[in-house]
Amino acid sequence: MVENETYPWSGVFGELNSDDQLSVARLVDEGGAIEGNMEEIIPRLKRTRKIALLRVKATDRIVGVAALKASNQKYREDKFAAAGVPIAGYETAPELGYVVVAEDMKGRRLSGGLVDAIAKEIREPAFATTDSNTIGNNLQRSGFTRVGQEWQGQKGALSLWTITPR
Numbered sequence: 696m697v698e699n700e701t702y703p704w705s706g707v708f709g710e711l712n713s714d715d716q717l718s719v720a721r722l723v724d725e726g727g728a729i730e731g732n733m734e735e736i737i738p739r740l741k742r743t744r745k746i747a748l749l750r751v752k753a754t755d756r757i758v759g760v761a762a763l764k765a766s767n768q769k770y771r772e773d774k775f776a777a778a779g780v781p782i783a784g785y786e787t788a789p790e791l792g793y794v795v796v797a798e799d800m801k802g803r804r805l806s807g808g809l810v811d812a813i814a815k816e817i818r819e820p821a822f823a824t825t826d827s828n829t830i831g832n833n834l835q836r837s838g839f840t841r842v843g844q845e846w847q848g849q850k851g852a853l854s855l856w857t858i859t860p861r
Contacts, residue, residue: 701758701805705747705812708740708762716740718757719748726795727850739764744789747812749796749805758797761809763816766790774824778843778855784820785857791823791839794830807833814838820859826851 708716720736723729729736740746742765749759766789775782791813796805806829814837823839825831826848831841839856846853 700752701749701800702752703747703749703808703812705745705816708743708746715757719746719760722757722760722795722797723793725798728793728795740793743793745813745816746793747809749800749809756797758800759805759809760793760795761791761806761813762793763813763821764790764792766792771822774822774855775843777846777853780843780855784859785822788820788822788857789817791817791821791834794825794833806830807836810834811837814858817858817860820857822858823856824848824853825856826853831856 708719711719716737717733720733720740723740724733724736729739740762743762744765745763747761748757750757771785771788772782775785791810794806794809810830810833823834825834831854834856835841839858841854841856843855
């Protein structure tokens with residue numbers, strides 16, 4: 696449908712107006728990418744290095760988001776340990792995450808563009824974790840490599856993916 700055609704945007708979360716910031720936070724919350732309330736989610740989004748959005752052309756509604764996050768050291772160490780992979784080279788790596796597509800827009804192959812938009816911004820070793828085959832496939836298409844073993848997360852079996860840009 697023409698009214699559902701989307702267009703991409705990428706930049707820094709703080710560049711968005713407050714209504715758009717709230718829309719992104721709600722989308723991330725509804726998609727289960729971050730546990731917590733808006734007062735907890737918005738500060739975490741403000742700490743991201745970069746975000747990619749998809750908007751519906753006809754309405755400017757935000758229907759997809761992905762981010763390059765600055766995760767903390769313990770979180771990174773835990774993910775690499777859970778996968779049974781040495782963290783060497785990824786000690787300060789950012790994480791591609793918070794990939795969410797609005798419920799009514801799922802099944803339209805939108806998440807791949809979001810993952811790719813963030814992957815193109817990566818200038819240093821980075822990682823991602825996922826329990827989704829779709830996101831895993833998107834990560835692989837965007838240059839990530841699956842490493843280590845799966846481990847049990849809150850929602851399902853998680854896998855670790857890394858990328859080292861040239």
